[in-house]
Amino acid sequence: MTTITSPQPATRPSPPSATPLHAQGSQQSSTREVAEAADPDTGLPARVNGAQRTDRGVASRLAAVPGTIARFLRPITTVGWLVLGTAAVAFVLAFALGWVEFVFVGVTLCAAFVLALFSLIGRMSFQVSAELEPRRVTAGQRSLGRLTVHNSGARPTAPTRLELPVGAAVAEFVIPRLATGAEDENLFAVPTQRRAVVVAGPATTVRGDALGLLRRASVWTQRIELFVHPVVVRIASTSQGLVRDLEGHETALLSNSDLAFHALREYEPGDDIRNVHWRTSARTGRLMVRQYQETRRSQLLLLMDTERGHYATDDEFELAVSAFASVGVGALRDETPMRAWSTAGALRTRTHVSLLDDSCRIAPTDSLHSSLREFARVAGMRAPTPSLVVVAVGSRTSDAEVAALAALYGGETRIIAMRCAPERAAGQRRVGRATVVDVPSLDQLASLVDRVNR
Known part of the structure; x- marks a missing residue:
């Protein structure tokens, strides 16, 4: 460490004192330790570290100033700022023009503002x-x-x-x-x-x-x-499916292998020998085989088109939401596996309450998907192939859009489009592979769905 001292008169240097070398080193070391004593937390000299702490404390207090000022200014309304601005302008004009009237205006406005401060005094518990x-x-x-x-x-x-x-x-x-x-x-x-x-x-x-x-x-x-x-009505079962499953619902179609026994018939070439009913064959003298009713499981995909341009009025949109929710509640009541989607995203289908809660949030959207077909394609991604697709649309949805949606699915998937149009007569018709049901009112929805299921 270098020490700077004040200049001294020129004198003859005295001979160095006989100080041991190890003592000189010890003295210099102790001087260095005192001068460079460091803060144990930061590793900086104590004086430097103390200055930095002081600077940080000042900086934190300065940073809190805008927030404190904003907290005090927050209660001032727009009218209050107008009054303060008018008072300031009045004082400036009084100083520039020397008009006493402007002083009176400024003082009056400031007095009104001061009196208003008393209304904020006190706290409420x-x-x-x-x-x-x-x-x-x-x-x-x-x-x-x-x-x-x-x-x-x-x-x-x-x-x-x-x-x-x-x-x-x-x-x-x-x-x-x-x-x-x-x-x-x-x-x-x-x-x-x-x-x-x-x-x-x-x-x-x-x-x-x-x-x-x-x-x-x-x-x-x-x-x-x-x-x-939304208002919902009770509709017939929607558990019509085309996905074969041993735990599904019985259909009118006959099969050679299933769980629902139907009847016995004569053996035909190609029949599985495991289906031969040997007791009846021995009694009749002819080979008889078992025949079953095919059971199928429904996979319902329920879609709600919310494109604003597909609906003529708000009441028409509400009718579509009610029809959509009615079908969903009916499917959940029948314990039919289902997925429900609106144009904005998926809806919860764990219980009918959760489905209705999410139905409350359905709102018209603008161009979230390029077409109705694209919406159905996105909704069906990474999911089992549905056996039944039900989509609620508005009166302005064209038949071409419905036909394009139906083309997404194979021949075993049934497509029903509920076109909610209060001005149209109730009825149903085929559009390509889809069945279009015109729903003029919610009261007629149950009978229309029942007619389609037949």
């Missing part, structure tokens, strides 16, 4: 709860909400305004003065005329002045979802 009963309804049924406000503080509370968003609307409640431990309860109705997911909350108390210069909101509850399910 509330326990707020919002409930919806029931949480799941069918479109048109009634659902009620309850909002409870409890004063959990040690002092009475002043009258307060509370806002509760319900769907697209905002319900306002005036909470009266509450003594310590007192409670206020309010009931409200939730609009459930149409299928939707109605979000209620969060409940927010609002404090502010009468002029609307300042507004402070405090959030007390979380959002609550109310599922307004």
